[in-house]
Amino acid sequence: MIGHDGQDGWTPSAELLAAHADGELNGAGLPAGLRQRVESWLAQHPEAAGEAEAQRRLTEWWQTTAPGDPGEGAWAPMAARLRALRLPPGKGRRWSRLTWLAALGGAGAACLWLALTVMFTQGRQEALAPDGQTPSGPPLVDASPRGEAMEAFPVATAAEVEILSVQGEDTATLVVGELPVEGSLLLLQADELTLTNVEPAHDNMVPEIRKGGSAFMIVAPLDVEREDPEETNQG
Amino acid sequence: MAVALASSPPVPTDDELLARLAGGDRKSLDELFKRYRLLAYRVAHRLLGNEADALDAVQDGFIKALTHLSGFQGRSTFKTWLLRVVSNAALDLGRQRGRREVLSLDASAAEEREHVDLLTVENVSAGLEREDLRQALDQALALLPEAQRRTFVLHADAELSYREVAEVLGISIGTVMSRLYYARQKLRVHLEKWIKP
Numbered sequence: 475m476i477g478h479d480g481q482d483g484w485t486p487s488a489e490l491l492a493a494h495a496d497g498e499l500n501g502a503g504l505p506a507g508l509r510q511r512v513e514s515w516l517a518q519h520p521e522a523a524g525e526a527e528a529q530r531r532l533t534e535w536w537q538t539t540a541p542g543d544p545g546e547g548a549w550a551p552m553a554a555r556l557r558a559l560r561l562p563p564g565k566g567r568r569w570s571r572l573t574w575l576a577a578l579g580g581a582g583a584a585c586l587w588l589a590l591t592v593m594f595t596q597g598r599q600e601a602l603a604p605d606g607q608t609p610s611g612p613p614l615v616d617a618s619p620r621g622e623a624m625e626a627f628p629v630a631t632a633a634e635v636e637i638l639s640v641q642g643e644d645t646a647t648l649v650v651g652e653l654p655v656e657g658s659l660l661l662l663q664a665d666e667l668t669l670t671n672v673e674p675a676h677d678n679m680v681p682e683i684r685k686g687g688s689a690f691m692i693v694a695p696l697d698v699e700r701e702d703p704e705e706t707n708q709g
Numbered sequence: 710m711a712v713a714l715a716s717s718p719p720v721p722t723d724d725e726l727l728a729r730l731a732g733g734d735r736k737s738l739d740e741l742f743k744r745y746r747l748l749a750y751r752v753a754h755r756l757l758g759n760e761a762d763a764l765d766a767v768q769d770g771f772i773k774a775l776t777h778l779s780g781f782q783g784r785s786t787f788k789t790w791l792l793r794v795v796s797n798a799a800l801d802l803g804r805q806r807g808r809r810e811v812l813s814l815d816a817s818a819a820e821e822r823e824h825v826d827l828l829t830v831e832n833v834s835a836g837l838e839r840e841d842l843r844q845a846l847d848q849a850l851a852l853l854p855e856a857q858r859r860t861f862v863l864h865a866d867a868e869l870s871y872r873e874v875a876e877v878l879g880i881s882i883g884t885v886m887s888r889l890y891y892a893r894q895k896l897r898v899h900l901e902k903w904i905k906p
Contacts, residue, residue, distance in 0.1 A: 489883075489890040496889075498871040503882045529893045535904055536865045536896075539846055541754040543747055544764060552768050553742055557735060559775055 486512050488525060495526035496533070723787040727778070742771060745791055748867050752792060753799040755862040758847045766802045770795030785876045792867055793877045796859055842903060849899040857892040864889055 486494075490512060493499055499509035516523055721729075721740070729737040749770060754763035774781075774794045781790050850858055856878075863874045864885075871885045878885075897904065 489886040492890050492893070493871065493886045496871070498886075503872060503875070528897065529890065532893050532897055532900075532904065533865045536846075537868075539842065540751050540866060541760070541763070544750065544760055548760075548764055549742075549746060552746075552764065552771070553739060555768065556738060556742055556771055556775065559772060561730070561738075561775060561778070 484511070484515065486515055491516075491522060491526035492529040495523070495530040724783075727781075727787060731778070738775065741787070745788060746771075748788075749792065749795040751866045752796055752862055755850060755866050756796060756799040756858065757803050758851075762802055762806060763799070766799035767795060769802065770798040773798060786873075789869065789873050789877045792863065792869070796863065796877070800855065800859070845900060845903055849896050852895055852899060853892050857888045857895075860885060860888040861892040861896070 490499075490508075494509065494512045494516070499512060721737075723741065723744075726737040726741050730741070746767060749767045750763055753766035753770070754760065757763050757766060770791065774791050777794075781787065785793075850862075853861065860874055860878065863869050863877055864871070869877065871882050871889075874885045875882045
């Protein structure tokens with residue numbers, strides 16, 4: 475990049491000569507004395523300056539073709555949208571007494587709500603375990619008075635769900651099903667679904683699980699242990 | 710004779726405006742927007758090829774930048790940080806929508822604005838030539854790999870120094886030199902008939 479030693483000594487690269495023509499050899503991050511070295515070389519090889527000069531002229535010409543200002547008519551609505559933005563509080567911003575009071579009030583309300591929710595949930599779990607055994611966790615779907623799981627309810631239709639992308643941090647769980655989801659989105663209780671085997675689909679990323687011939691969407695953890703075929707055969 | 714000069718108030722730096730904005734001063738937001746909107750627009754327009762998409766990218770970029778100001782650590786300048794966000798927004802938008810043909814809303818809008826001026830034969834000719842040039846520029850830029858295109862646009866249109874371009878893209882100055890050199894070589898070949906000797 476910087477140059478190489480030819481038969482007559484050091485020769486700067488074409489990129490370096492262009493950077494010199496752009497006046498960019500004084501900046502930080504470059505070897506000290508580089509500009510002087512290039513200028514000494516150019517003094518002995520003036521014919522080499524033409525190519526770099528053509529590059530500089532191209533930049534100058536390009537700048538004359540810059541897109542014009544779209545005008546205040548285009549900027550005004552954009553500025554209005556920016557003004558309406560709810561910006562996060564800046565670093566070191568002082569809270570007013572009113573803000574502190576509001577925050578304390580909000581925190582108190584949240585604590586009260588949490589306490590009531592815990593009490594309510596415990597009461598329901600005890601009611602669902604009449605034999606005195608402690609339930610393993612809160613039910614995903616409410617149970618009927620007879621203790622049977624109620625039918626899961628559709629929460630969204632395919633037309634209402636569009637998955638645009640899956641972020642890297644979300645790959646600990648997988649969205650399973652056809653994209654976009656066909657039919658209704660169903661929620662299942664844990665005991666309604668048994669994973670016997672998970673095979674990567676054609677794209678090697680999304681396991682496809684079907685129930686009753688139709689695809690549905692679930693979110694399953696990726697830590698399902700795979701069955702080692704060799705181990706199974708031996709056993 | 711004594712001459713009294715009215716002293717204009719000093720222009721606040723970006724850092725001062727950002728500090729005021731963090732303190733809730735919304736006028737600083739307007740000031741930052743006015744300061745960098747055209748620069749951001751030029752970069753977005755070159756990367757996308759039309760006015761409508763460029764304005765969308767500028768708006769996306771400013772919104773992202775302003776709502777994530779906590780992510781601005783001050784290691785670079787606000788200008789380079791903003792241009793990084795805006796150029797990312799432009800490239801994302803370009804991937805989503807695909808670069809539109811040059812003769813699009815942009816061209817129609819520009820032609821509408823210039824309609825009155827284009828009534829004479831000379832001006833019609835000049836307008837067509839300008840449109841040809843616009844197409845040639847767009848096609849030439851489209852020939853470049855994305856990395857070279859972005860590097861060149863940041864240097865030529867945003868008028869960033871090599872060091873600033875390196876900062877925006879997170880690459881070395883040597884890489885900036887190399888990308889610029891090869892980008893300009895290709896542009897020179899493609900735009901030869903337009904560049905006056």
